[in-house]
Amino acid sequence: MPCVHPRITPGGGKVGRKAGLGYGARTMRFSFVHAADLHLDTPFRGVATHGPLLERFQQSTFHALARIVDVCLRERVTFLLLAGDLFDVKDRSVRARLALRTELSRLDRAGIQTFIVHGNHDPLSGDTGTLGLPASVKVFGPEWEDVEVRRDGRRLCHVQGVSYPDVEVRENLSARFRRTGEHFSVGLLHANLGGDAGHANYAPCTAADLAAGGLDYWALGHVHTRAEHLLPGGGVAVYPGNPQGRHVHETGERGCVVVDVEDGVARRRFVPVDRVRWHRLDVPLAGVTSLDMLQAVATEVVESRCAEDFDGHAVRLTLAGRGPLHRELARPGARTQLEADLRERLARAHPPVLLESLRDGSRPEVDLEAVRAEGGFLGTLLDDAQALAHDEAALTALWDSEHLTKLGQRLKRLGVDALEVPRPELVAQAGQRGVEQLHEEAS
The missing domain is CATH 3.60.21.10 (Metallo-dependent phosphatases)
Incomplete structure (x- = not known):
């Protein structure tokens, strides 16, 4: 039957x-x-x-x-x-x-x-x-x-x-x-x-x-x-x-x-059939101006994704985007202390949430387009990095340079293969990060 x-x-x-x-x-x-x-x-x-x-x-x-x-x-x-x-x-x-x-x-x-x-x-x-x-x-x-x-x-x-x-x-x-x-x-x-x-x-x-x-x-x-x-x-x-x-x-x-x-x-x-669920979540920093506000935003992000009634949830949080708290988060021990506080708070939630880690992906508040429009050294750095990222021959020559080859060999021994082939996006990102760092130091 x-x-x-x-x-x-x-x-x-x-x-x-x-x-x-x-x-x-x-x-x-x-x-x-x-x-x-x-x-x-x-x-x-x-x-x-x-x-x-x-x-x-x-x-x-x-x-x-x-x-x-x-x-x-x-x-x-x-x-x-x-x-x-x-x-x-x-x-x-x-x-x-x-x-x-x-x-x-x-x-x-x-x-x-x-x-x-x-x-x-x-x-x-x-x-x-x-x-x-x-x-x-x-x-x-x-x-x-x-x-x-x-x-x-x-x-x-x-x-x-x-x-x-x-x-x-x-x-x-x-x-x-x-x-x-x-x-x-x-x-x-x-x-x-x-x-x-x-x-x-x-x-x-x-x-x-x-x-x-x-x-x-x-x-x-x-x-x-x-x-x-x-x-x-x-x-x-x-x-x-x-x-x-x-x-x-x-x-x-x-x-x-x-x-x-x-x-x-x-x-x-x-x-x-799972009873414990894992998540990777971004905490947006745009408009977040204080640590109290950051705690509230992080908690809200977790609660919105971890409301389902399980035995527990586990999350990795990444602070993402540009905001005025970047400088505060860059201070020695700041992220670790914030992570400890959030871990304790989330463990008391219902259902309970384990904070696996808190990663800092924050960026300083820099208007890159304004920097480019102003010209000067920082604008030139941005333009040159962008041009190099779109120049296949120049990019290949850079990847084949002696110093980058040695660095690639070191990273390979550590299990990292990011430098195996030309990566245009890495060059463009390097230009942006350089401008951000120099802008922060000048502020």
């Missing part, structure tokens, strides 16, 4: 192959949840090792897992897919393993299967084997496997997968996958599709590689930003992103994907 699946959030898409599907595949409906990169028991970066908010953050990955299971139960899905990095480190904590067993046992009691592959953070070599999982849980090993999923004695679909035997896997594991029948086929894999520069290039593959396997849905993990890739031939590769942001570079809503399959077509819906 087909299940009725209420919508949770609007949006999503559909993809699938209808040609060649057998009678059973055409008439049977089913749904599943796809999640990845749980990173259970992660040590949060940017969160103080003590304080009232620490416990909320430490519990957030476990709460996200529980909410994924809640979605499975509410949607009455057939199975859950977990695409690697369930744990944050190879030597997974006892607390994390117990939490995983507890939540998957809830699915087991409801007759919902779970399929798991392990990735670079939680390879098979890190499993001590001292904690069992319910019989309804299939953990794929280091060799590719294909599993039939059945309901009421009828074949429903195929789920294929392979786990990382150890941390570093450089092989294109997707090449092992292949369609084995006419029914809907899912590939469960922890991989870097298209060489995403923000993640280690483990199990690298291309869209063409995935399409060659002939599968309908690739349930991927590893990349923490939600994304969908339509494949040649009609399949789709999906990254659900991680279900709980762990630092300031993982902002916005985080969750899992519900997939409804009917007539070989997969319709996808994203469902947020």
Whole structure:
């Protein structure tokens, strides 16, 4: 008897192959949840090792897992897919393993299967084997496997997968996958599709590689930003992103994907499950003339974006724009003292807000157009910088100069590659900053 699946959030898409599907595949409906990169028991970066908010953050990955299971139960899905990095480190904590067993046992009691592959953070070599999982849980090993999923004695679909035997896997594991029948086929894999520069290039593959396997849905993990890739031939590769942001570079809503399959077509819906949300916010300084006003503006910015009722929010604030407070903020210790005051204020908010950091991006009040119109040394500096930024030959010569080359080599050793190629915007910005500094010193 087909299940009725209420919508949770609007949006999503559909993809699938209808040609060649057998009678059973055409008439049977089913749904599943796809999640990845749980990173259970992660040590949060940017969160103080003590304080009232620490416990909320430490519990957030476990709460996200529980909410994924809640979605499975509410949607009455057939199975859950977990695409690697369930744990944050190879030597997974006892607390994390117990939490995983507890939540998957809830699915087991409801007759919902779970399929798991392990990735670079939680390879098979890190499993001590001292904690069992319910019989309804299939953990794929280091060799590719294909599993039939059945309901009421009828074949429903195929789920294929392979786990990382150890941390570093450089092989294109997707090449092992292949369609084995006419029914809907899912590939469960922890991989870097298209060489995403923000993640280690483990199990690298291309869209063409995935399409060659002939599968309908690739349930991927590893990349923490939600994304969908339509494949040649009609399949789709999906990254659900991680279900709980762990630092300031993982902002916005985080969750899992519900997939409804009917007539070989997969319709996808994203469902947020995070309970602590990260934000990067600018605090505008235009018209702000006092520290009291700055505190009020910063608080208003945070409250406008962090009003949703979560276990907590975390923010990085950047003071942005030109204003009379620039000189005050430039005094030794000023930003640090302001940051400490705001951190204390925001922690008392409801819901509580963790201030990850306060960055000073303020600029002095200088009318650059007026400076340019006045001419003189400062106007000439602005004009020359602007001209250089638009002179390709001169810009190349500058980048190839001995002093800049040496500076570039030093920065490269520190992991900075800003000087690898000519950057016109940096030259224009340097001219503006020079004028601002000289104007400040003359004031």
